[in-house]
Amino acid sequence: MCFLENDIDGETVDCGLTEAMVGYLFDGSFKKQIKFQQFVRQYKEAETIVILEPVPVGVANSTAELQPTPSNDSSGEPAHKRLPVVIVIPTFPKDVQTRLDAKESCQKVPKIRHKIIRVLYEIMAEYTMYPTNAEYIQVAKALIVKYPFLRDKEGNGYDICVGEDLMSVEAHVKVLQSECSKTHPDVSSVKDLMARTFSWRRREVTEGMPVDDVLKKYPYLRMPSGLFNEVDQIHPSTSSFCARFRDCFTAVLPNVLKLAKGQSHLTKHYTDARQDALAEDLPGIDLRAGLIFLPSIFREKIEHLITVGEGDPATPYPTIQLMDNDWIMAISGRGFSVVKVDGIAVCQCTSIDEAFITAFSMYFAFNIAYPVHLKNTLTFLQRCIVSIVEEGEKPLPVTLLRKINLLY
Incomplete structure (x- = not known):
């Protein structure tokens, strides 16, 4: 009850509690005070906080043109918010976290890589379903700050293994799967999403992703028109x-x-x-x-x-x-x-x-x-x-x- 009465939540812990505050919360028990302070230290060690750089106006405008226009709620406000100033990289699932703690370059393993992407996507999905490319990059940077051994040896270090392309693909795939589950999907939107995910999908296929997994991830390939369009993207021609x-x-x-x-x-x-x-x-x-x-x-x-x-x-x-x-x-x-x-x-x-x-x-x-x-x-x-x-x-x-x- 002390936590509720004194408005103590995760944000308050992040801001920092003094020893006097902790003593007040657990008055009469040194053991509880010590255990709580130990918990806070472990909690903070498991997080990496990254202050996002402001997105240049030119970049924001150019990427925003590629994103669907967000709908408004009854109050007239946008139905989603942009990412917060502070991004916290959480603890990953146990099998992933064990590899990261051992400083393994596990992003090269497709199964592990997908789990990493899923966690990063869930962070962004709390604020927006349509992140800009600049925001993809910033979240990828946050991951590299905490796990620098995931950095690519070429390019800017993050756009191939865990950067913009990977995260944007996961976001597009969720929308694609949702659209294809409808009785009458928006074909133009589906084709656009298939085009956006094409390069990554081809890499997955050539790396040996099982057909069943490909079909589950990209359900438009269960339609003849989807397969025909896929060949048109693989081998472009003046006629279909x-x-x-x-x-x-x-x-x-x-x-x-x-x-x-x-x-x-x-x-x-x-x-x-x-x-x-x-x-x-x-x-x-x-x-x-x-x-x-x-x-x-x-x-x-x-x-x-x-x-x-x-x-x-x-x-x-x-x-x-x-x-x-x-x-x-x-x-x-x-x-x-x-x-x-x-x-x-x-x-x-x-x-x-x-x-x-x-x-x-x-x-x-x-x-x-x-x-x-x-x-x-x-x-x-x-x-x-x-x-x-x-x-x-x-x-x-x-x-x-x-x-x-x-x-x-």
Whole structure:
């Protein structure tokens, strides 16, 4: 009750209690006075207080332009405050704090790094959901003051391992996940957040982040449009990935259908689907059939890409699962499918052509090497259909070029 009666709280302790004040609070007990003073010393040793430098007007204005405008409450005041003058770096979770106490450069370990970022983000989230770049930097500086061994050896020392990019990514990811959880997310906002987090996401993917973790962190990649946009960011072009795929494949479609007649065992299903179709449905049927026939031209099997029925595919590679157990329905465009990768059902598609392009885009989005049993088909699509050439790729083998020449 003495603490309440005398208005003693954390702020009062931070300001400092004299020995007389402590004696008054614990009158008649030297043991309690000593233990309380010991507690205060340990509390202060566990904190680092950093006085933030004033943010230059030019910097504040330039970064503020990138931030959403804060809403106002009923009083007309902004719904959030800027960071306080004094920033306190708290104690981290035990597994992180143990490493920091041992002066380990643990920011290089993804799991530890993410925990550090989460704590720093929570500090800022108490005051604003839209911190400026200058504020990101100041909080990162506070961390480096307390743990100087986390400083990067290059640049300003904090912007790569625990600085602006990392913290801003975590903030954007929270907003992205919240937006994607809505029934009708704001697509323009989602695309903007995916663009802001793109560089960091690519580093996570190339460093080996599991597909399941990538999908949880960036749920927009569970949508075909999200995967197509991701490829557009990885390999920018004057035309979109999806449009380029459809237009360029349509150009070779007549030759695909011609060459596949004597090579694919599914040609009868195509004939049956076409027989009962309306004239306006024939272009779509031809396109879907051509995609299904394509692997046979390169002496590969479509069954390595498309499975029929509800059983899980026996491969970690991107796979299309026809849920209606019927090739004719798939070719006709009446069945729906699920696109899977690494045993995870990523998204549903209403047509086999959308599913085909979605599965193909996953190789780029998740940094997956082509499997041997589909390498020629996928290489043809990459090099000739969507015109993507990765740095350091070798010229196409002569045997593959001969097959490709038959299509043009």
